[in-house]
Amino acid sequence: MPELPEMENYKHLLNERLRGKTITNVQVNREKSINISTELFQEKVNTQKLDQIERRAKHLLFHLDNGNVLLLHLMLGGWMYYGTEQDKPDRTIQIRLSFGDHHLYFIGLRLGYLHLFTEQEVLEELNDLGPEPLEPSFTKEVFIQLASKRRGKLKTTLFNQQFLSGIGNCYSDEICWHAKLLPTRQMNEMNEQEQIQLYHSMRSVLQEAIELGGYMSNPLFKNDVKTGGYTAHCKVYDQEGNPCSRCGNHIVKDKISSRKTFFCAECQK
Missing domain, CATH: 3.20.190.10 (MutM-like, N-terminal)
Incomplete structure (x- = not known):
């Protein structure tokens, strides 16, 4: 999607x-x-x-x-x-x-x-949508305040559209990998440093994905060479069995709330 x-x-x-x-x-x-x-x-x-x-x-x-x-x-x-x-x-x-x-x-x-x-x-x-994660007004302080009030698993919280807008199955996994956090982590168990890292990882992953054209494989027009450019840069999403580019351990696949989930069990904590 x-x-x-x-x-x-x-x-x-x-x-x-x-x-x-x-x-x-x-x-x-x-x-x-x-x-x-x-x-x-x-x-x-x-x-x-x-x-x-x-x-x-x-x-x-x-x-x-x-x-x-x-x-x-x-x-x-x-x-x-x-x-x-x-x-x-x-x-x-x-x-x-x-x-x-x-x-x-x-x-x-x-x-x-x-x-x-x-x-x-x-x-x-669109009134019930959460804030846009890349808006300048969505600062680290705003994110920490929102995250501190949430319970539940990290992955399911990230793709909850009432919490944040626009993140889904692929980028929730990529953000968790970048932040070195397991997608099963409970939101209320993260310390402030982990929340700060999650915020920066979220912005970094989304901005890079935009610059590379996202992961959709179908071109938008003839000779479109940008759309889908992020696919080759996915670190964990759809990478089951491949070595983690950070630690070399194999990427594993699981299900969280009926959603396929990819992560590295070695370097994500």
Whole structure:
């Protein structure tokens, strides 16, 4: 499932290509992927200029010039492709937004969605999300204050969207490895130095993943060489049986709250 770095990468690349462009056609092949009728969706979206694309947690917000917002959550298996009919992937397309002869394809939206809201409705929809971990206002002191109030395992707390926004299965494991903490550690058992290390690890891992294009393997457009660049840099995620790059011990796989979890039992404490 795409997490904060993947959606941030999408945001930057799509803003470069689509900001200020007008939607010339709207095709909906799966009405369950939207929240209103196909006819009304097309009426409110078609011919609108795309003012900008923002990210909040694992969502993208496509701001239209009529004041409406397209709220995207790709969920498990969802991805996007921007290009022409000739170079589009040979996959089932749930929604297509056209910009002249180029189109933004939404693929794999079986669990994901592209919903249309007003500005106020989208604020209400995202109201229960926790703070953004890379915002300048989210300081070490703010994190320690939040972390000190939490109980439960470290991994499950990190991907709790009401605690922090945008971290999921992959980056919770990568952050724990970077901080040399086991994902099974209890939040209320960490001392302040471990909390500080966790904060710096979180910011370091997420920033590096954004710079490298995240771990999503499908390119966003033809000749896209950035998207998915972080995959080769994962230290523990999907690395079961491989040697830890820090200590050489084999990476192990377990389950925490039904989520696959990867860690090094030797150098994570």
